[in-house]
Amino acid sequence: MQARGLPEKDCTVSDKSQTAACPCGNTTTKGKVLAYAACCGRYLDHWGSQPAPDAKALMRSRYTAFVRENAAYLQASWHASQRPQSLEFDPASKWLGLEVKDFKLTGESTAEVEFVARYRHAGRAVRLHERSRFLREEGRWYYVDGEQF
Numbered sequence: 001m002q003a004r005g006l007p008e009k010d011c012t013v014s015d016k017s018q019t020a021a022c023p024c025g026n027t028t029t030k031g032k033v034l035a036y037a038a039c040c041g042r043y044l045d046h047w048g049s050q051p052a053p054d055a056k057a058l059m060r061s062r063y064t065a066f067v068r069e070n071a072a073y074l075q076a077s078w079h080a081s082q083r084p085q086s087l088e089f090d091p092a093s094k095w096l097g098l099e100v101k102d103f104k105l106t107g108e109s110t111a112e113v114e115f116v117a118r119y120r121h122a123g124r125a126v127r128l129h130e131r132s133r134f135l136r137e138e139g140r141w142y143y144v145d146g147e148q149f
């Protein structure tokens, strides 16, 4: 909700949403929690200049985009063949966390990421377990579709 569509220079460290822990829960190799600006924020707030380097980073950033209700980023990173016309966020749902289970390249420009995302919907805990497919076009990764378990 914050920072949507802001020019890059407006994203300062005084903005708490930039320095708070990234919603995707990513950590450094030493187990230190990454700040939003050092994690998915690099891609969410800089779609034009800094694409996610691989499908896993894109997947994490898309989870964070759902948490932050950044529809523009979700649509931009959705492959054109599958992209929904519009997106709506359910106010009764609250995202609780992400766990990336598996990440593999399945070809020169294709990859799969398996993850579990947890959220609460109207007080009920829901576990979304999906294997997502990604495609790279002109150096940029896109989410194509996913198969739920």
Ligand SMILES: [Zn+2]
Pocket (backbone or CB within 6 Å): 022, 023, 024, 025, 026, 036, 039, 040, 041, 060, 061, 064
């Ligand atoms: Zn992140």
